[in-house]
Amino acid sequence: xxxxxxxxxxxxxxxxxxxxxxxxxxxxxxxxxxxxxxxxxxxxxxxxxxxxxxxxxxxxxxxxxxxxxxxxxxxxxxxxxxxxxxxxxxxxxxxxxxxxxxxxxxxxxxxxxxxxxxxxxxxxxxxxxxxxxxxxxxxxxxxxxxxxxxxxxxxxxxxxxxxxxxxxxxxxxxxxxxxxxxxxxxxxxxxxxxxxxxxxxxxxxxxxxxxxxxxxxxxxxxxxxxxxxxxxxxxxxxxxxxxxxxxxxxxxxxxxxxxxxxxxxxxxxxxxxxxxxxxxxxxxxxxxxxxxxxxxxxxxxxxxxxxxxxxxxxxxxxxxxxxxxxxxxxxxxxxxxxxx
Amino acid sequence: xxxxxxxxxxxxxxxxxxxxxxxxxxxxxxxxxxxxxxxxxxxxxxxxxxxxxxxxxxxxxxxxxxxxxxxxxxxxxxxxxxxxxxxxxxxxxxxxxxxxxxxxxxxxxxxxxxxxxxxxxxxxxxxxxxxxxxxxxxxxxxxxxxxxxxxxxxxxxxxxxxxxxxxxxxxxxxxxxxxxxxxxxxxxxxxxxxxxxxxxxxxxxxxxxxxxxxxxxxxxxxxxxxxxxxxxxxxxxxxxxxxxxxxxxxxxxxxxxxxxxxxxxxxxxxxxxxxxxxxxxxxxxxxxxxxxxxxxxxxxxxxxxxxxxxxxxxxxxxxxxxxxxxxxxxxxxxxxxxxxxxxxxxxxxxxxxxxxxxxxxxxxxxxxxxxxxxxxxxxxxxxxxxxxxxxxxxxxxxxxxxxxxxxxxxxxxxxxxxxxxxxxxxxxxxxxxxxxxxxxxxxxxxxxxxxxxxxxxxxxxxxxxxxxxxxxxxxxxxxxxxxxxxxxxxxxxxxxxxxxxxxxxxxxxxxxxxxxxxxxxxxxxxxxxxxxxxxxxxxxxxxxxxxxxxxxxxxxxxxxxx
Numbered sequence: 087x088x089x090x091x092x093x094x095x096x097x098x099x100x101x102x103x104x105x106x107x108x109x110x111x112x113x114x115x116x117x118x119x120x121x122x123x124x125x126x127x128x129x130x131x132x133x134x135x136x137x138x139x140x141x142x143x144x145x146x147x148x149x150x151x152x153x154x155x156x157x158x159x160x161x162x163x164x165x166x167x168x169x170x171x172x173x174x175x176x177x178x179x180x181x182x183x184x185x186x187x188x189x190x191x192x193x194x195x196x197x198x199x200x201x202x203x204x205x206x207x208x209x210x211x212x213x214x215x216x217x218x219x220x221x222x223x224x225x226x227x228x229x230x231x232x233x234x235x236x237x238x239x240x241x242x243x244x245x246x247x248x249x250x251x252x253x254x255x256x257x258x259x260x261x262x263x264x265x266x267x268x269x270x271x272x273x274x275x276x277x278x279x280x281x282x283x284x285x286x287x288x289x290x291x292x293x294x295x296x297x298x299x300x301x302x303x304x305x306x307x308x309x310x311x312x313x314x315x316x317x318x319x320x321x322x323x324x325x326x327x328x329x330x331x332x333x334x335x336x337x338x339x340x341x342x343x344x345x346x347x348x349x350x351x352x353x354x355x356x357x358x359x360x361x362x363x364x365x366x367x368x369x370x371x372x373x374x375x376x377x378x379x380x381x382x383x384x385x386x387x388x389x390x391x392x393x394x395x396x397x398x399x400x401x402x403x404x405x406x407x408x409x410x411x412x413x414x415x416x417x418x419x420x421x422x423x424x425x426x
Numbered sequence: 427x428x429x430x431x432x433x434x435x436x437x438x439x440x441x442x443x444x445x446x447x448x449x450x451x452x453x454x455x456x457x458x459x460x461x462x463x464x465x466x467x468x469x470x471x472x473x474x475x476x477x478x479x480x481x482x483x484x485x486x487x488x489x490x491x492x493x494x495x496x497x498x499x500x501x502x503x504x505x506x507x508x509x510x511x512x513x514x515x516x517x518x519x520x521x522x523x524x525x526x527x528x529x530x531x532x533x534x535x536x537x538x539x540x541x542x543x544x545x546x547x548x549x550x551x552x553x554x555x556x557x558x559x560x561x562x563x564x565x566x567x568x569x570x571x572x573x574x575x576x577x578x579x580x581x582x583x584x585x586x587x588x589x590x591x592x593x594x595x596x597x598x599x600x601x602x603x604x605x606x607x608x609x610x611x612x613x614x615x616x617x618x619x620x621x622x623x624x625x626x627x628x629x630x631x632x633x634x635x636x637x638x639x640x641x642x643x644x645x646x647x648x649x650x651x652x653x654x655x656x657x658x659x660x661x662x663x664x665x666x667x668x669x670x671x672x673x674x675x676x677x678x679x680x681x682x683x684x685x686x687x688x689x690x691x692x693x694x695x696x697x698x699x700x701x702x703x704x705x706x707x708x709x710x711x712x713x714x715x716x717x718x719x720x721x722x723x724x725x726x727x728x729x730x731x732x733x734x735x736x737x738x739x740x741x742x743x744x745x746x747x748x749x750x751x752x753x754x755x756x757x758x759x760x761x762x763x764x765x766x767x768x769x770x771x772x773x774x775x776x777x778x779x780x781x782x783x784x785x786x787x788x789x790x791x792x793x794x795x796x797x798x799x800x801x802x803x804x805x806x807x808x809x810x811x812x813x814x815x816x817x818x819x820x821x822x823x824x825x826x827x828x829x830x831x832x833x834x835x836x837x838x839x840x841x842x843x844x845x846x847x848x849x850x851x852x853x854x855x856x857x858x859x860x861x862x863x864x865x866x867x868x869x870x871x872x873x874x875x876x877x878x879x880x881x882x883x884x885x886x887x888x889x890x891x892x893x894x895x896x897x898x899x900x901x902x903x904x905x906x907x908x909x910x911x912x913x914x915x916x917x918x919x920x921x922x923x924x925x926x927x928x929x930x931x932x933x934x935x936x937x938x939x940x941x942x943x944x945x946x947x948x949x950x951x952x953x954x955x956x957x958x959x960x961x962x963x964x965x966x967x968x969x970x971x972x973x974x975x976x977x978x979x980x981x982x983x984x985x986x987x988x
Contacts, residue, residue, distance in 0.1 A: 123925070145926050146769070147923060147924060147928060156667065157830065160673055160834055161835060162834075164834060166841055167924075167925055256665060288572070288654065288655075289572060289655035290655070299941025302753075302941065303752075303753050304753060318942075322944075323754055325754060
């Protein structure tokens with residue numbers, strides 16, 4: 087037994103020394119470590135690939151982008167992260183304006199369209215997230231309801247108590263939906279549809295990921311869904327399907343940024359470069375259902391549906407400008423169901 | 427300049443601080459820095475607008491949030507009533523009946539005490555949701571599980587254990603000869619129960635009600651997950667901080683929440699002032715069948731419904747860890763155990779490490795402070811004691827945001843090592859350590875110390891041979907309590923975790939948010955298992971030391987106060 091143990095230790099030692107020596111050659115930053123704030127799915131697998139490629143160790147914290155912003159404000163910009171990966175672009179815009187981000191134009195970002203990049207270089211678009219509907223086919227069958235195909239369908243009275251959406255003052259995804267509907271149908275018809283949908287919504291949840299989960303559990307028939315969440319639910323075997331409403335769906339940008347005062351600038355930049363590289367984008371698309379911003383990255387088979395969907399990416403600046411006006415009105419008309 | 431020898435020897439006793447004074451200064455300083463200062467920092471944040479004092483945030487607060495305040499008080503009131511009813515039944519069952527299965531009841535109560543937050547809400551949806559295993563699959567019911575009824579139900583069941591242990595401690599402390607005397611004088615069982623037993627247990631019952639009320643007020647998780655469109659202040663404060671990112675407003679809302687809690691807390695302190703947590707009264711084994719038959723069967727029904735309910739609750743969680751897709755495919759799988767790879771395993775080990783350090787620190791600091799505060803009845807020591815009690819009523823998120831505001835500018839060594847997380851947990855639980863310490867010390871006969879001194883033992887010998895061994899139970903109680911708390915808490919530390927200091931509850935919170943029932947169940951089960959193991963192991967240590975008339979509930983009766 088003892089001999090075996092010694093052998094195991096020796097082999098482990100040899101392997102680790104060997105890998106380390108090998109790593110030295112083409113991984114100049116091997117052995118360093120960075121820390122990041124992230125709001126994304128599939129991050130464990132993605133970061134493991136990054137570490138394999140570069141030898142840089144990743145510590146991450148799953149945290150909503152809004153919370154990153156409030157933490158930065160509370161601490162006057164001091165934080166423990168070197169980079170910020172994924173989440174809502176509006177928080178990145180605010181953080182850039184408030185001086186919490188370090189401008190960095192990655193050489194890998196050249197191919198990425200300009201509208202996906204901050205003009206000042208504070209952040210770069212990493213991927214596009216879309217919104218779809220997660221629909222529970224068992225519930226539809228049981229209640230004899232037709233499959234919804236359009237946004238207008240969601241306002242039909244037959245879906246009473248079967249539609250779920252999260253509170254748009256909290257969830258960026260659902261604010262994007264409201265913004266999208268108002269732009270799509272116009273001010274009047276847009277709010278009219280929202281009013282009809284409101285009649286069908288039993289209550290507004292407090293997290294963007296909750297509605298698809300409620301639909302998967304069969305608590306409701308339809309949940310408005312940040313696409314990457316629903317894909318996982320389908321993979322887990324829930325009786326749900328993904329529907330892209332025919333009028334088109336809102337898409338929004340998940341950016342990446344370098345934090346001001348990063349402890350290891352070099353390694354953090356290497357991380358950003360990797361995430362924006364062809365290989366990095368392809369790795370991410372394998373593990374999270376978002377389409378990379380880089381046109382030359384191969385989109386895997388399972389994401390083709392998303393690639394072909396009619397995605398309308400809103401101008402992040404405009405989305406930010408109209409936020410207060412839209413949400414104030416929403417709060418006034420519908421807030422009672424979210425806040426009583 | 428050479429100091430005059432005479433003056434230096436003269437001043438030694440009076441001016442040079444001895445070791446114990448330094449220790450006292452350090453510990454009380456800690457209470458001021460880690461409790462008072464963050465509390466001041468958050469209050470300051472709520473009244474400062476662009477650096478100038480202003481009450482603007484408070485102006486509309488009451489009118490804007492009147493419904494929320496009303497909801498909070500409504501849930502708090504009914505939760506207190508129901509939790510105390512269930513708790514009282516459990517306590518009577520264990521101490522005043524001859525029914526079997528007391529150990530099982532105690533076990534379930536203990537388990538309820540150490541359940542991590544949000545777990546209840548998760549299994550509520552799994553079992554009683556619109557598509558729940560019980561409500562839909564078995565009973566075919568169509569009902570709306572979301573709303574005040576769900577919140578009150580889950581909170582009262584969850585807090586019933588705390589109530590049960592507090593009332594149990596009180597019931598056990600009652601001199602049984604009083605009840606016996608009542609029987610001997612011809613009183614019936616009803617009369618004895620209503621006019622002797624319950625009045626004697628009243629301090630325990632009232633304390634339990636107050637504690638349940640305060641804890642219900644500060645619970646943001648249950649209403650968040652199963653309240654539907656029924657919101658309370660604690661949830662609103664949490665969402666304002668986490669969703670709308672408005673820390674100052676969150677601070678103001680939390681303050682509104684703290685006011686009713688504070689009033690209740692003052693009553694509680696007054697009540698607790700006289701009540702010993704560790705009763706040294708010898709408990710005579712009394713007549714067990716002293717309850718009227720109707721009461722006995724009512725108690726039986728309530729207790730076993732409660733046990734059944736809790737059994738289902740935890741059963742669902744443990745099963746959820748091993749079935750493929752809850753609600754759809756109930757076949758057995760081990761795949762969810764893969765959750766514990768990658769960073770989750772590191773987070774688990776970190777959780778255990780932090781819990782151990784926090785438990786050790788809170789235990790030691792508690793008993794030492796108890797010794798100081800118990801002996802020096804000065805105004806200052808009373809103030810320190812009061813401040814140490816404060817975190818008890820502050821909602822977790824309030825205390826977490828307070829730490830964020832107060833300490834975020836510290837050097838990285840503090841932020842990246844989990845120091846703040848541990849400190850947050852230690853200081854939230856410290857008052858309990860102090861209380862159990864004071865309670866034990868109150869029973870030490872001062873003559874015992876004098877005797878050691880008379881025999882030539884110094885203060886060190888007094889500490890080592892007399893006070894140390896006697897304080898051991900208080901230390902263990904505080905240790906177990908803080909360990910469990912650190913292992914299971916989320917509200918306060920969710921604001922303090924960094925990429926380097928993730929803990930398992932934070933990971934579980936994420937998994938529940940993203941609806942991954944398998945992964946959530948695995949993590950919840952692991953947390954329960956670790957906490958349960960430590961609880962059992964250390965309770966055993968504690969019981970070994972206390973040979974006469976005590977049961978595991980001693981630990982829990984004190985833990986219940988948290």
